[in-house]
Amino acid sequence: MPADGYLERLKRDGRIVVVGASLAGLRAAETLRTEGFAGTLTMVGDEPYEPYDRPPLSKGVLLGRTTPDHTALPRRTALEADWRLGTAATGLDMAAKRVRLADGEEVEYDRLLITTGVRARPWPHEGEAGLDGVFVLRTRDDATALHKRLVDGPRRVLVIGAGFTGSEIASACRERDIPVTVAERGAAPLVGALGGVVGAVAAELQREHGVDLRTGVMVTGLEGDSAGRVRAAHLSDGSSVEPDIVVVALGATRNTEWLAGSGLGAGPRGIACDAGCRAFDIRGIVTDDIFVAGDVARSPHPLFGYQFLSLEHWGNAVSQAETAAHNMLCASVDRRPHMWVPAFWSSQFGVNIKSVGVPSMGTELLISQGSLAERRFVGVYGYQDRVIGAVTFDQARWLPFYEHLIETTAPFPPSFPTVDRRPEGARSVPAEFPDPSVPTHGPTVTLSGYSPADRRMTFTPGRH
Amino acid sequence: MRVVVDLNRCQGYAQCAFLAPDVFEMHGEEALLYKPRPDEAFREEVARAVAACPVQAILVDRLDEAVTAGEASDAR
Ligand SMILES: Cc1cc2nc3c(=O)[nH]c(=O)nc-3n(C[C@H](O)[C@H](O)[C@H](O)COP(=O)(O)OP(=O)(O)OC[C@H]3O[C@@H](n4cnc5c(N)ncnc54)[C@H](O)[C@@H]3O)c2cc1C
Ligand code: SF4
Numbered sequence: 281m282p283a284d285g286y287l288e289r290l291k292r293d294g295r296i297v298v299v300g301a302s303l304a305g306l307r308a309a310e311t312l313r314t315e316g317f318a319g320t321l322t323m324v325g326d327e328p329y330e331p332y333d334r335p336p337l338s339k340g341v342l343l344g345r346t347t348p349d350h351t352a353l354p355r356r357t358a359l360e361a362d363w364r365l366g367t368a369a370t371g372l373d374m375a376a377k378r379v380r381l382a383d384g385e386e387v388e389y390d391r392l393l394i395t396t397g398v399r400a401r402p403w404p405h406e407g408e409a410g411l412d413g414v415f416v417l418r419t420r421d422d423a424t425a426l427h428k429r430l431v432d433g434p435r436r437v438l439v440i441g442a443g444f445t446g447s448e449i450a451s452a453c454r455e456r457d458i459p460v461t462v463a464e465r466g467a468a469p470l471v472g473a474l475g476g477v478v479g480a481v482a483a484e485l486q487r488e489h490g491v492d493l494r495t496g497v498m499v500t501g502l503e504g505d506s507a508g509r510v511r512a513a514h515l516s517d518g519s520s521v522e523p524d525i526v527v528v529a530l531g532a533t534r535n536t537e538w539l540a541g542s543g544l545g546a547g548p549r550g551i552a553c554d555a556g557c558r559a560f561d562i563r564g565i566v567t568d569d570i571f572v573a574g575d576v577a578r579s580p581h582p583l584f585g586y587q588f589l590s591l592e593h594w595g596n597a598v599s600q601a602e603t604a605a606h607n608m609l610c611a612s613v614d615r616r617p618h619m620w621v622p623a624f625w626s627s628q629f630g631v632n633i634k635s636v637g638v639p640s641m642g643t644e645l646l647i648s649q650g651s652l653a654e655r656r657f658v659g660v661y662g663y664q665d666r667v668i669g670a671v672t673f674d675q676a677r678w679l680p681f682y683e684h685l686i687e688t689t690a691p692f693p694p695s696f697p698t699v700d701r702r703p704e705g706a707r708s709v710p711a712e713f714p715d716p717s718v719p720t721h722g723p724t725v726t727l728s729g730y731s732p733a734d735r736r737m738t739f740t741p742g743r744h
Numbered sequence: 745m746r747v748v749v750d751l752n753r754c755q756g757y758a759q760c761a762f763l764a765p766d767v768f769e770m771h772g773e774e775a776l777l778y779k780p781r782p783d784e785a786f787r788e789e790v791a792r793a794v795a796a797c798p799v800q801a802i803l804v805d806r807l808d809e810a811v812t813a814g815e816a817s818d819a820r
Contacts, residue, residue, distance in 0.1 A: 350781035630772030
């Protein structure tokens with residue numbers, strides 16, 4: 281059977297199933313249609329909503345600038361898909377090429393794309409997690425519930441975990457003039473993603489905006505009143521806080537449980553795939569009909585020593601989804617590798633924070649433009665004498681330049697003069713990343729070694 | 745109508761906030777906040793912002809096709 285004949289038929293009347301109907305799933309589906317896929321397209325999503333955008337949930341939504349039900353993503357093309365929303369996929373039969381759904385139905389595929397993303401890691405003590413007033417923030421429903429309570433004017437909000445999401449939530453609370461305590465077990469906010477030097481700037485920002493920031497502490501327990509409403513949180517330093525809202529922002533867990541026993545290389549670290557987005561099975565053999573994209577994927581990256589990278593980044597979901605969709609319809613010679621340079625943004629306390637590359641791989645940091653004290657700077661991260669990442673605080677326009685340095689594995693420290701170089705930019709300093717084997721608050725980039733199989737790893741969830 | 749901005753691309757030059765102030769606003773010096781579901785009445789304004797954005801970061805749904813009702817529970 282000539283391969284091109286098969287692809288032709290696949291495009292004309294094949295069956296493609298996408299499991300996970302969010303950003304990556306939608307962008308992949310659009311690409312499938314624009315690249316000529318005319319067959320049956322099934323979109324399976326366990327949330328009852330059509331694909332929506334998550335970044336506004338911790339920003340514009342909490343600030344009241346928009347509402348959670350107004351975040352549906354624009355469509356670039358008509359999909360003419362069979363939508364199975366509000367229905368989870370519960371199993372995969374790789375041999376029969378079938379996806380099992382929660383309602384008992386089974387959907388057959390010629391090509392499968394898995395974009396099931398991640399979910400918020402809940403508070404580890406179930407009883408405490410169930411107290412009224414304890415929230416996580418990942419979905420539209422989470423945002424609706426949290427926003428409603430913020431509008432009611434809480435006495436105090438406690439945010440557990442000062443990663444990007446936790447920090448953005450704290451920022452929104454302060455902008456609404458709500459008293460907020462942030463408890464972080466690392467030395468500073470954002471340390472996992474940006475290191476201690478930049479984290480210290482984030483800490484100053486928080487304190488200046490009136491956040492009661494407690495670092496180097498863990499929340500040891502939450503306490504409810506007789507009506508089951510949260511009323512106190514106890515910290516490892518012996519102190520306690522009396523919030524009426526607690527937001528647990530301890531990072532994310534990959535949605536791979538539904539693949540248990542399927543034979544696919546899926547586990548707590550995600551689903552391993554090759555640079556062309558094809559999933560590995562548990563034997564480490566690449567499949568040719570199952571593809572992966574977005575937050576749930578871990579894929580090898582040539583710029584970072586071919587280590588598997590998991591990226592919880594909006595831009596990665598878009599780019600990987602488009603590559604996966606393209607490759608699903610192609611013969612091997614026409615496939616493209618997913619070589620996106622990681623990039624991320626966050627806005628908090630009035631500052632626009634952006635990064636490219638993988639700062640958390642960096643051992644050294646050089647402030648190449650501006651100054652930490654002014655909260656307006658470019659920081660370049662170095663690893664083994666090359667530029668591996670960069671971060672900007674209110675200096676976004678310089679970022680493409682640094683992205684180019686990362687792409688071309690330029691030497692670190694950069695040898696050229698830069699605009700607005702200050703005395704502090706004369707030499708590099710240690711970037712001060714915490715020990716990566718101790719997860720703090722769910723870093724948004726995870727390096728996960730060279731093995732496509734996930735069997736040997738032991739997972740230590742971010743206990744608080 | 746629906747709008748999404750690729751904030752990795754956006755460089756905060758604020759052309760959009762100038763041309764469609766009902767939809768886009770600067771939040772601090774260079775962070776952009778926008779309404780992802782502005783009223784249909786702003787379509788022209790938004791189209792001007794899309795055209796003016798120097799890095800083509802703004803994506804809007806196509807005018808001629810509303811999402812078909814029944815396709816999804818939120819399709820209003
Ligand atoms: C509050 C918040 C703020 C963020 N801010 C930023 C930001 O500022 N910048 C940035 O770069 N990124 C940000 N992100 C990250 C960004 O939103 C994600 O990278 C992106 O959503 C990933 O898309 P995805 O489609 O891969 O996964 P997801 O969006 O996680 O979607 C996966 C979908 O699959 C569904 N699903 C899971 N299991 C099943 C199953 N068995 N069957 C059917 N469906 C299933 C899930 O319910 C979900 O709808 C933010 C995320 C959050 C939550
Ligand atoms: S015009 Fe484009 S680059 Fe400028 S702020 Fe708006 S979206 Fe960003």
